[in-house]
Amino acid sequence: MSSYLGVMPDTGGRRKRGSEWKLSNAHEAGQLVRVQCGLCNVKRWYQPSDLREILGDIEAELVGSKMSCERCGKNDFMHAETQNPTARERESIQVRQLAEIRMVRRIIWRDEK
Numbered sequence: 001m002s003s004y005l006g007v008m009p010d011t012g013g014r015r016k017r018g019s020e021w022k023l024s025n026a027h028e029a030g031q032l033v034r035v036q037c038g039l040c041n042v043k044r045w046y047q048p049s050d051l052r053e054i055l056g057d058i059e060a061e062l063v064g065s066k067m068s069c070e071r072c073g074k075n076d077f078m079h080a081e082t083q084n085p086t087a088r089e090r091e092s093i094q095v096r097q098l099a100e101i102r103m104v105r106r107i108i109w110r111d112e113k
Helices: 023-028 048-055 060-066 087-092
Strands: 002-004 032-037 043-046 078-083
Touching: 023 032, 023 048, 023 060, 032 048, 032 060, 043 048, 048 060, 060 078
Parallel strands: none
Antiparallel strands: 002 078, 032 043, 032 078
């Protein structure tokens, strides 16, 4: 089952009408998040709990708008969907895992007028 930009997965009737399908819901349902760049067609798979740690517990369909493609650097064409891959599909999927979060301090200069 998959959800793609507004079509939510079947959750056995537990989902209330009008409620959001958040990353925590996807994690509890055992789903993965597939993020794809529509420009260069790169697909990456993530654990919803890892994305939740970085982005907060946002709606799963908003994940794409919060990420940039590692290949082309653009974020205008990023799309995300939650999926329940079968065991056979899961064997061929490489899921990216969060290794660490680093806070980077950068100096930004402003010219005086």
